[in-house]
Every structure is written in structure tokens, then in C-alpha cells.
Amino acid sequence: MAETVLESILTCPHCGFSKQETMPTDACWFFYECEQCKTLLRPNPRDCCVFCSFGTVKCPPIQQQQPCCGQ
Known part of the structure; x- marks a missing residue:
């Protein structure tokens, strides 16, 4: 099995602002506030x-390839 990548760049679809975030392995992010446009x-x-x-x-x-906590 391939190594799990924990870094992802989130890009706001409204303003295009991007920021690298570390993904948690024990929880899901259902909400994220864009730092630029809020x-x-x-x-x-x-x-x-x-x-x-x-x-x-x-x-x-x-x-x-496992179920996510939101599903």
C-alpha cells in the first residue's frame, strides 16, 4: 500500500486563495474558513x-480506500 500523504493545498473556489494544511488522520474537516475572503x-x-x-x-x-468519517 502506498504511503499516506498528509499535506494538501486547499484552494478557495470563491477567491482562489490557497493554503497548505496538514490533514488529520483521526477526524474529518467538514468546514473550512478561507483566510482571505472568510x-x-x-x-x-x-x-x-x-x-x-x-x-x-x-x-x-x-x-x-476506506470509508471516510463523513460517509
């Missing part, structure tokens, strides 16, 4: 967390 991001339909919707890397459970 928009509260929520996962897109059928995505389990903000990393799966707006990140460069999917969350650790999805990378490991």
Missing part, C-alpha cells in the same frame, strides 16, 4: 470532507 467552505455533494472537494490530495481514509 467564505465557509463545505464539501461538495458526494465528497466526505473539504480536502476531497478543494484539496490537491484526498483525505487519508480515501487514500487508503
Whole structure:
């Protein structure tokens, strides 16, 4: 099994601001506030967390082909 990547760059779909975040391995982020425009991001339909919707890397459970805590 491939090593799990814990760093992902979240990009706000409203203003384009990007920031690298470390993904937790024991919890999901269902909300994320953009530091620039203060928009509260929520996962897109059928995505389990903000990393799966707006990140460069999917969350650790999805990378490991396991159910995410939001599903």
C-alpha cells in the first residue's frame, strides 16, 4: 500500500486563495474558513470532507480506500 500523504493545498473556489494544511488522520474537516475572503467552505455533494472537494490530495481514509468519517 502506498504511503499516506498528509499535506494538501486547499484552494478557495470563491477567491482562489490557497493554503497548505496538514490533514488529520483521526477526524474529518467538514468546514473550512478561507483566510482571505472568510467564505465557509463545505464539501461538495458526494465528497466526505473539504480536502476531497478543494484539496490537491484526498483525505487519508480515501487514500487508503476506506470509508471516510463523513460517509
